[in-house]
Amino acid sequence: MEIGFVTALLGGMLALLSPCSALLLPAFFASTVGTRLQLLAHGGVFYLGLVLTLVPFGLGLGALGSVLISERGLVIAITAAVLVALGLMQVFGIGFDLARIVPGMDRMQRGASTRTGFLRTLLLGAVGGVAGFCAGPILGAILTLALAQGSPWGAGAMLAVYGAGMVGPLVVIAALWQRMGDRARRMLRGRSFTILGRQFHTTSVITGTMIVAVGVLFWTTNGLVAMPALIPTDVQSWIQERGALLADPRVDVIAIVVVTGIVLTVWALRHRRRSEPAHERDADASRPVPSTSKR
Structure with a gap:
């Protein structure tokens, strides 16, 4: 299941650069955090917020997957189909916000806008892990892979890796923010293009294609079991x-x-x-x- 963890890491990185919120968090960190040591400290607190929200999802889905382990064939088929569907949604820019169904997210979002210091960073991490219309299909794909893990700890680790994929680029981009020119920032944001009258975004297309490819691999390799080790x-x-x-x-x-x-x-x-x-x-x-x- 190594490819699953690689997908989780890349998914976290691409979720940070999703069209709806591309570079908003790096810009915030660059403008509010002073020294690099402070930036690293805030990055660690932000990751703690991500873990506090995401890992319980992974543990719960992993436990559910362990119950369904006897129906492995069905789980593989459903997982592959869901991954392909979520990947196509991402390609076509059809998103959803999982934060709307998570209890207490509204209160934490309001707290993140009114608090200051490390508490605000912690709340931003807790909310940022599940919020975002454009990143909804990405997180949905990682949660689906976590369910297929069949192990609570493996699924929790996958969600922790997804969070690391978000916070790593966040700290790096924020540290280099002042040195970046407009061209570099435009490249990170990606660009929109039109095909047959429909508008697409490069980041969404790349992410959706990756999710579809993982779904196909999941089906053809018996749940990534037959996949060669990385x-x-x-x-x-x-x-x-x-x-x-x-x-x-x-x-x-x-x-x-x-x-x-x-x-x-x-x-x-x-x-x-x-x-x-x-x-x-x-x-x-x-x-x-x-x-x-x-x-």
């Missing part, structure tokens, strides 16, 4: 062997020494740069002032 088996074995080596206490000591040396080196270089201007000022002050004589 990481080959020999590579996974090599990683496990190296992971066992890292458990050696001697490796831990060496790692601590190396990290400590790097930290001390960086601190010394920064301290040296800060102290250089003071030495230069002292040197200038100690120089004799040339005397001037009047004739």
Whole structure:
């Protein structure tokens, strides 16, 4: 089910750039958060809000999927059909807002508009995970995949990955927002185009096509079971062997020494740069002032 987690990650990234709300959150973070450290802190709080809303959905759907595990063939058929339908809806710009059916979302949306600081960021994350007309089919597709997981923890992890797909680009774009030109922002927003008199959007078409492709794969690979692993088996074995080596206490000591040396080196270089201007000022002050004589 690795492809499912990859789909969840990409789905979160594309949900952030959906036509209805493209770059609204990065613009907000760039305008309200000062330093990069503050931006990272707000990004972590935003992700916490996403997790608090999304992961319970995943756990519930995973539990339901585990009950239906005996009807695997039916679950696969329904999941594939729903994914294809949601993908086509996304392509044609037909959306829905799941926040309208979630209890308490209206109150949290009002709170996000009136609060300030980290509380506002937390509420934005809680609401942003499920709100959005354009992103509705994307979240619906990820929830459908979560149901097909057949495991509460696997489904919860998939929704957490979906949230990470949203918050990662959010922090990066917000950090670079002031350096971006109009052209770069237009590229991130995508563009609209018309075919046979109907208007489409590039982001929606790309996202919808991806969802349809996953639906077809889900059907043709028996619920992605027959799908080749993204990481080959020999590579996974090599990683496990190296992971066992890292458990050696001697490796831990060496790692601590190396990290400590790097930290001390960086601190010394920064301290040296800060102290250089003071030495230069002292040197200038100690120089004799040339005397001037009047004739």
